[in-house]
Amino acid sequence: xxxxxxxxxxxxxxxxxxxxxxxxxxxxxxxxxxxxxxxxxxxxxxxxxxxxxxxxxxxxxxxxxxxxxxxxxxxxxxxxxxxxxxxxxxxxxxxxxxxxxxxxxxxxxxxxxxxxxxxxxxxxxxxxxxxxxxxxxxxxxxxxxxxxxxxxxxxxxxxxxxxxxxxxxxxxxxxxxxxxxxxxxxxxxxxxxxxxxxxxxxxxxxxxxxxxxxxxxxxxxxxxxxxxxxxxxxxxxxxxxxxxxxxxxxxxxxxxxxxxxxxxxxxxxxxxxxxxxxxxxxxxxxxxxxxxxxxxxxxxxxxxxxxxxxxxxxxxxxxxxxxxxxxxxxxxxxxxxxxxxxxxxxxxxxxxxxxxxxxxxxxxxxxxxxxxxxxxxxxxxxxxxxxxxxxxxxxxxxxxxxxxxxxxxxxxxxxxxxxxxxxxxxxxxxxxxxxxxxxxxxxxxxxxxxxxxxxxxxxxxxxxxxxxxxxxxxxxxxxxxxxxxxxxxxxxxxxxxxxxxxxxxxxxxxxxxxxxxxxxxxxxxxxxxxxxxxxxxxxxxxxxxxxxxxxxxxxxxxxxxxxxxxxxxxxxxxxxxxxxxxxxxxxxxxxxxxxxxx
Ligand code: ASP
Numbered sequence: 215x216x217x218x219x220x221x222x223x224x225x226x227x228x229x230x231x232x233x234x235x236x237x238x239x240x241x242x243x244x245x246x247x248x249x250x251x252x253x254x255x256x257x258x259x260x261x262x263x264x265x266x267x268x269x270x271x272x273x274x275x276x277x278x279x280x281x282x283x284x285x286x287x288x289x290x291x292x293x294x295x296x297x298x299x300x301x302x303x304x305x306x307x308x309x310x311x312x313x314x315x316x317x318x319x320x321x322x323x324x325x326x327x328x329x330x331x332x333x334x335x336x337x338x339x340x341x342x343x344x345x346x347x348x349x350x351x352x353x354x355x356x357x358x359x360x361x362x363x364x365x366x367x368x369x370x371x372x373x374x375x376x377x378x379x380x381x382x383x384x385x386x387x388x389x390x391x392x393x394x395x396x397x398x399x400x401x402x403x404x405x406x407x408x409x410x411x412x413x414x415x416x417x418x419x420x421x422x423x424x425x426x427x428x429x430x431x432x433x434x435x436x437x438x439x440x441x442x443x444x445x446x447x448x449x450x451x452x453x454x455x456x457x458x459x460x461x462x463x464x465x466x467x468x469x470x471x472x473x474x475x476x477x478x479x480x481x482x483x484x485x486x487x488x489x490x491x492x493x494x495x496x497x498x499x500x501x502x503x504x505x506x507x508x509x510x511x512x513x514x515x516x517x518x519x520x521x522x523x524x525x526x527x528x529x530x531x532x533x534x535x536x537x538x539x540x541x542x543x544x545x546x547x548x549x550x551x552x553x554x555x556x557x558x559x560x561x562x563x564x565x566x567x568x569x570x571x572x573x574x575x576x577x578x579x580x581x582x583x584x585x586x587x588x589x590x591x592x593x594x595x596x597x598x599x600x601x602x603x604x605x606x607x608x609x610x611x612x613x614x615x616x617x618x619x620x621x622x623x624x625x626x627x628x629x630x631x632x633x634x635x636x637x638x639x640x641x642x643x644x645x646x647x648x649x650x651x652x653x654x655x656x657x658x659x660x661x662x663x664x665x666x667x668x669x670x671x672x673x674x675x676x677x678x679x680x681x682x683x684x685x686x687x688x689x690x691x692x693x694x695x696x697x698x699x700x701x702x703x704x705x706x707x708x709x710x711x712x713x714x715x716x717x718x719x720x721x722x723x724x725x726x727x728x729x730x731x732x733x734x735x736x737x738x739x740x741x742x743x744x745x746x747x748x749x750x751x752x753x754x755x756x757x758x759x760x761x762x763x764x765x766x767x768x769x770x771x772x773x774x775x776x777x778x779x780x781x782x783x784x785x786x787x788x789x790x791x792x793x794x795x796x797x798x799x800x801x802x803x804x805x806x807x808x809x810x811x812x
Pocket of ligand 1: 410411412413452709710711754755756
């Protein structure tokens with residue numbers, strides 16, 4: 215036996231026991247004749263004490279031991295003396311008095327320290343990911359990931375869901391993101407696509423009569439990567455038959471709440487997740503992913519400025535656009551530089567800037583005069599306008615208002631970003647809060663200017679509101695859908711919908727998306743046909759596992775909770791993927807490379 219116990223699991227009650235341990239040297243200290251080593255294994259760390267002269271190894275051999283060498287240790291669990299205890303270490307009351315030591319393997323000097331939680335060079339971390347994963351933070355993140363998946367599997371199994379695997383080699387889909395394609399050797403010129411999600415399969419499983427399906431599924435999308443995206447990621451894919459939207463939302467709320475209770479990570483979270491219709495979310499927060507850890511709601515200020523002499527506001531109102539703003543209590547303490555950042559944000563979104571109003575510490579206002587108010591608009595704003603703002607927001611000395619005027623799409627983007635930025639500048643975000651909500655009633659369609667056509671906002675299998683079906687062709691903008699997102703702390707954590715289960719309606723949607731009937735049959739014939747064989751009403755959702763674990767691990771990037779992630783340019787620095795392949799392979803796959811750089 216190479217070990218009888220785990221380093222991190224030994225306790226004071228084990229004092230006197232003989233143990234065999236094995237693990238890595240986390241740290242070593244020499245004290246003339248005595249060597250202290252912190253020995254680490256997957257359970258934690260324990261101090262081992264070597265009296266150099268009483269050992270099977272020579273003093274020289276012991277002195278050569280370095281960090282990350284692999285040791286085997288035979289010894290006795292001993293209580294540490296008063297004063298030598300370490301309350302920062304779970305095993306800090308005990309140590310191992312070593313009788314026999316074996317050097318199992320040596321290690322090169324690691325390219326970065328494994329012991330300390332330093333900020334490290336990304337490239338090195340990715341290249342030596344197996345060492346990066348030795349670090350306690352990464353180790354804990356992956357353990358948390360396991361706990362999350364384990365909980366989910368138990369929870370859904372107890373509710374009579376069954377986990378079914380679906381194919382990785384699929385037919386390419388014309389809608390959605392770009393597919394990762396796999397050339398077929400057997401069928402020259404043909405390709406499989408890796409799944410963007412098991413969407414069609416899970417709907418077909420409902421036609422098969424499974425009623426409650428789930429899968430912890432790997433999904434692949436060939437998109438340009440942002441910090442919270444990976445080319446492959448993991449979803450908790452769920453689908454149920456004979457359900458309404460609320461049944462799915464209740465299930466997910468129960469899953470998240472009971473998981474957070476069980477994991478007990480010290481977060482504050484709501485027991486009931488608020489439901490916010492999409493239009494309300496855009497109005498109040500300028501976004502369909504509102505961060506509800508703070509208020510700072512957006513308000514429509516148009517009515518305040520109906521007869522204004524502020525020319526830009528008057529012009530905007532003439533164009534039937536709106537003036538919207540955020541009242542920031544205590545916002546006057548934002549520095550000039552921070553306010554300038556708001557202008558930069560506005561410009562990034564294509565606006566000219568924002569207007570700000572400042573209410574100084576000596577701010578006061580009566581019906582005829584004011585003091586302590588400053589703004590670039592001061593010359594043009596009337597006392598009545600100021601009074602209306604004052605009463606509407608119950609303005610206190612020290613507050614500020616940030617205003618954006620123009621088209622709703624633009625002001626929403628500008629103010630949503632400023633809302634988040636202001637909250638972080640004013641430290642309104644509590645790290646231990648998880649502010650969940652569901653966004654509901656998404657529009658069925660959105661117009662894509664780049665593609666010059668209507669696209670499905672969630673996906674084309676989403677069920678429109680019954681009473682809006684009549685507007686699909688005549689007024690697509692007006693059609694609401696039974697699509698919903700789970701949002702937490704300003705991030706989309708999952709989305710889903712009640713699905714169409716009749717081919718007639720699916721054809722209608724496809725037509726609106728510019729896919730005529732013959733192409734629809736070519737590309738979606740299998741689904742259209744399946745729906746002709748007694749498809750039950752059904753719906754589902756797919757929370758992102760990476761995103762959830764990152765939130766729970768307080769990591770801002772999902773790469774920190776994925777064992778072997780890719781870089782932002784979709785490369786794997788450890789193995790070198792993607793790599794060139796030989797002409798022999800290319801020939802077999804009937805491929806020719808047309809790359810000017812090669
Ligand atoms: N398949 C969808 C997605 O990946 C989720 C769903 O509708 O269940 O976004």
